[in-house]
Amino acid sequence: MRGDSFVPDYPNADVRVSPNTGERRGKGPVDILLLHYTGMKDGPSAEDWLCDPQSDVSCHYIVHEDGSIVQMAPESRRAWHAGKSFWKGETDINSRSIGIEIVNGGHDFGMPDFPEAQIAAVIALARDVSRRNTIQQERVLAHSDVAPGRKLDPGEKFPWKVLAEAGVGHWVPPSPVSRGRFLALGDRGQPVEALQSMLALYGYGTDVTGDFDEKTATRVAAFQRHFRPSRVDGVADSSTIETLHGLLAALPRYAV
Ligand SMILES: [Zn+2]
Known part of the structure; x- marks a missing residue:
């Protein structure tokens, strides 16, 4: 089923309407x-799924491996x-964001590389979306x-470093992985509290309890997956903690 078409917000996108959208809620800006x-076997299947009224999922844009872009929902x-x-x-x-699905099989399909043409298209799109929406x-x-853990x-x-070099996203070079002190599942006390406070200050949904529990480990792993991807193990080693420090220090003043 296809609904009414619309003029794409991003001029280089084709349009294929997904019925799975609604009105934005609340007063917050899109920021x-x-x-x-996509985590599916190929781009066409993912595109079909995102437009299938049975799926109850959608996004604003899907970026295919060759860099072609389809817009499925107006940014509004x-x-x-x-x-x-x-x-x-x-x-x-969902009410505060623009969603971009990047065609890639992901963890269930052998973690293929993201082709250069696709990443170049993501960068150009992300710049345009950010400018238009003040992100x-x-x-x-x-x-x-x-949604850590889930x-x-x-x-x-995903090459966050390449995006950052093109001005997209927040990034500092990760501190090198080495031996040394670390915090892990089961640890307790002030250093764990400090770690949880830093994760929460950056934005992660973390309770500051002083207990390094499963929930904390999944937040640490989520942080690593984005910002220190060479080792994703949920252990807060000194490289992880230093990288988190570096990111917090690099935040613009208004964001702290
Ligand atoms: Zn997702």
């Missing part, structure tokens, strides 16, 4: 750009891509950032 991988509409999620106190991420770069997020996409192979 998050959420990146996903609320697309259904984030699900149960949290970032910096906000729980209705600050520290609010260009992974689905796994806002979602892994766009995954640790």
